[in-house]
Amino acid sequence: MTAANKAYLFHKGSELLALCSAESLPISEIMLRRETALSDVSREAVFQELGETLSTMRASVERGLSEKQTSVSGLTGGDAERLFGYAKRALMGEPMARAVAASMAVVEVNASMGRIVAAPTAGASGILPGVLLTAAESRGWSDAALCAGLLTAGAVGMLIACGASISGAEGGCQAETGTGAAMAAAALVELSGGSPAQALHAAAIALKNVMGLVCDPVAGLVECPCIKRNAIGAANAVLSADLALSGVESLIPFDEVVAAMKSVGRAMNPDLRETARGGIAASPTARALQRKLFGQEEP
Numbered sequence: 001m002t003a004a005n006k007a008y009l010f011h012k013g014s015e016l017l018a019l020c021s022a023e024s025l026p027i028s029e030i031m032l033r034r035e036t037a038l039s040d041v042s043r044e045a046v047f048q049e050l051g052e053t054l055s056t057m058r059a060s061v062e063r064g065l066s067e068k069q070t071s072v073s074g075l076t077g078g079d080a081e082r083l084f085g086y087a088k089r090a091l092m093g094e095p096m097a098r099a100v101a102a103s104m105a106v107v108e109v110n111a112s113m114g115r116i117v118a119a120p121t122a123g124a125s126g127i128l129p130g131v132l133l134t135a136a137e138s139r140g141w142s143d144a145a146l147c148a149g150l151l152t153a154g155a156v157g158m159l160i161a162c163g164a165s166i167s168g169a170e171g172g173c174q175a176e177t178g179t180g181a182a183m184a185a186a187a188l189v190e191l192s193g194g195s196p197a198q199a200l201h202a203a204a205i206a207l208k209n210v211m212g213l214v215c216d217p218v219a220g221l222v223e224c225p226c227i228k229r230n231a232i233g234a235a236n237a238v239l240s241a242d243l244a245l246s247g248v249e250s251l252i253p254f255d256e257v258v259a260a261m262k263s264v265g266r267a268m269n270p271d272l273r274e275t276a277r278g279g280i281a282a283s284p285t286a287r288a289l290q291r292k293l294f295g296q297e298e299p
């Protein structure tokens with residue numbers, strides 16, 4: 001790697017913002033330069049791969065909304081379709097309801113063993129495609145613009161992975177659906193014309209909104225509460241993006257929020273980190289379902 005290429009490496013939000021500011025570039029362009037430097041591939045090759053990622057995301061949304069998905073366990077499925085059909089009457093407004101339904105659709109596809117893009121994980125795979133693809137319909141964003149949005153989202157996901165965790169087993173659901181919401185919020189801000197600083201304000205707000213959220217999958221399956229946590233994650237992303245775009249700032253800088261999330265994850269009892277021993281996974285109904293499915297209580 002040349003010294004010039006090394007200039008685009010960053011490990012903190014503050015370093016990313018300094019690069020954006022020094023070169024008057026959006027986060028997506030800095031991330032693209034980082035990718036080409038690290039992977040030694042052309043810009044065109046990165047965009048080709050992003051285009052394939054976007055196609056997989058789109059296919060998972062379309063599949064989840066057009067056919068009722070039933071999970072392998074039989075515990076979940078069909079809720080995305082239900083909300084999509086109700087969207088015109090939704091109290092949250094039709095665009096938000098459609099984004100939420102699209103987000104749930106992807107995780108229902110995952111639960112039925114369909115193909116999705118982890119964003120950042122399979123459990124949190126719905127938020128990013130759900131909000132981006134739904135917003136693109138009303139805003140007229142091209143696929144090239146959406147690929148740039150994926151770069152911005154990727155930069156935020158990478159920063160959280162470096163500074164804290166994107167794993168429910170390590171950091172609870174705040175690390176999975178919280179990160180998914182932060183990634184989507186930052187992408188929405190950039191695609192809407194917001195500044196890099198506003199994008200990281202949105203990401204910080206999204207993370208703070210779910211600080212301390214535990215990982216408690218019923219019967220150890222990525223279904224309940226995961227599908228509905230993607231629903232609230234989509235709403236969180238849109239809300240956080242709108243707050244930042246309106247000029248609302250996160251009082252606590254992004255890097256400090258990520259550090260706080262890491263320490264909260266470390267303080268979490270292991271029963272609340274994907275072991276299915278705490279939270280709603282320990283409720284009488286969840287335990288009865290687990291016995292029915294697996295003939296045992298502990299996964």
Ligand code: SF4
Pocket residue numbers: 123124167168169172173174176177214215216217221222223224225226229274
């Ligand atoms: S509850 Fe756990 S498994 Fe489900 S989405 Fe959240 S972190 Fe992932």
